[in-house]
Amino acid sequence: MRVTLNGEPRELPDRASVAEAVSAAGGQPGGRGLAVAVDGEVVPRGRWTAVELGDGQSVEVLHAVQGG
Amino acid sequence: MAASGAEVATVALRRVDPSARGSLVEVLERAGCTLLPNTAGCFTARDAVTTAQLAREAFETDWVKLEVIGDERNLLPDPTELLEAAETLVADGFSVLPYTNDDPILATRLEDAGCAAVMPLGSPIGSGMGIRNPYNLRMILERARVPVILDAGIGTPSDATVAMEMGCAGVLMATAVARAEDPVRMARAMALAVEAGSLAHGAGRIPRRLYAEASTSFEGIPELT
Numbered sequence: 667m668r669v670t671l672n673g674e675p676r677e678l679p680d681r682a683s684v685a686e687a688v689s690a691a692g693g694q695p696g697g698r699g700l701a702v703a704v705d706g707e708v709v710p711r712g713r714w715t716a717v718e719l720g721d722g723q724s725v726e727v728l729h730a731v732q733g734g
Numbered sequence: 735m736a737a738s739g740a741e742v743a744t745v746a747l748r749r750v751d752p753s754a755r756g757s758l759v760e761v762l763e764r765a766g767c768t769l770l771p772n773t774a775g776c777f778t779a780r781d782a783v784t785t786a787q788l789a790r791e792a793f794e795t796d797w798v799k800l801e802v803i804g805d806e807r808n809l810l811p812d813p814t815e816l817l818e819a820a821e822t823l824v825a826d827g828f829s830v831l832p833y834t835n836d837d838p839i840l841a842t843r844l845e846d847a848g849c850a851a852v853m854p855l856g857s858p859i860g861s862g863m864g865i866r867n868p869y870n871l872r873m874i875l876e877r878a879r880v881p882v883i884l885d886a887g888i889g890t891p892s893d894a895t896v897a898m899e900m901g902c903a904g905v906l907m908a909t910a911v912a913r914a915e916d917p918v919r920m921a922r923a924m925a926l927a928v929e930a931g932s933l934a935h936g937a938g939r940i941p942r943r944l945y946a947e948a949s950t951s952f953e954g955i956p957e958l959t
Binding site: 672673691692693698699700701702703706707708710711726727728729730731732733734 | 744745746747748749750751752753754757758759760769771772773774775784787788789791792793794799801908
């Protein structure tokens with residue numbers, strides 16, 4: 667299936683979990699300082715392995731940067 | 735961070751960069767800093783609320799430096815979006831520290847909304863123009879029952895000293911240190927400036943006078959001619 671991962675189109679296995687998307691984005695799934703939004707909604711860390719993505723969804727995988 | 739003595743570091747949330755090495759969060763935590771996530775780059779209450787909720791997940795803290803910007807060029811806060819976001823986040827259990835205009839009425843409204851502090855700007859972000867309206871800042875300080883933290887505009891240590899002398903509980907800065915020719919030296923200068931201003935505020939300055947007042951009495955002065 668095709669999702670938008672951090673603004674880029676990406677192929678992921680069907681029913682891939684949020685945790686898999688985090689890995690695909692280059693984040694460490696267990697790593698602190700990461701946050702995920704799917705279609706603009708926050709997915710709590712404890713649900714990353716349980717929540718499955720669907721075709722066409724937009725996933726943002728975020729981390730801390732300096733500034734602001 | 736060590737040279738400045740800063741106890742709190744604010745961090746923004748951006749897309750993961752696969753090429754980035756190391757973790758900013760780990761570096762800051764090793765330095766003993768408390769993390770204050772921010773909503774930098776948000777232009778609507780809705781985006782700021784979602785960003786704050788993401789930051790809470792990422793950093794396991796209820797603190798948020800709330801920024802809702804109204805204009806790309808001057809980066810001034812959007813007052814109506816800011817207040818709306820503050821109300822939503824307070825209701826959601828956040829400790830909200832809003833970056834706000836130097837407007838005493840808005841500061842009161844933010845305090846009434848349940849914000850943990852108010853953080854008026856001295857001048858626009860990154861401008862280094864210092865405190866452009868000390869009169870407004872003074873009114874904010876007189877009215878506030880929560881800590882007032884000067885956020886944005888500090889260009890040089892004397893700006894930080896003035897803020898602390900006036901009664902601010904703290905100052906935020908980034909550009910003034912990070913873009914100095916020697917950031918570590920400037921960080922140390924800022925630490926001393928904040929300490930000086932804080933001590934002076936506690937010590938109580940003399941009133942300003944139009945005319946001189948001799949520090950030595952005229953009593954006992956000899957007649958020499």
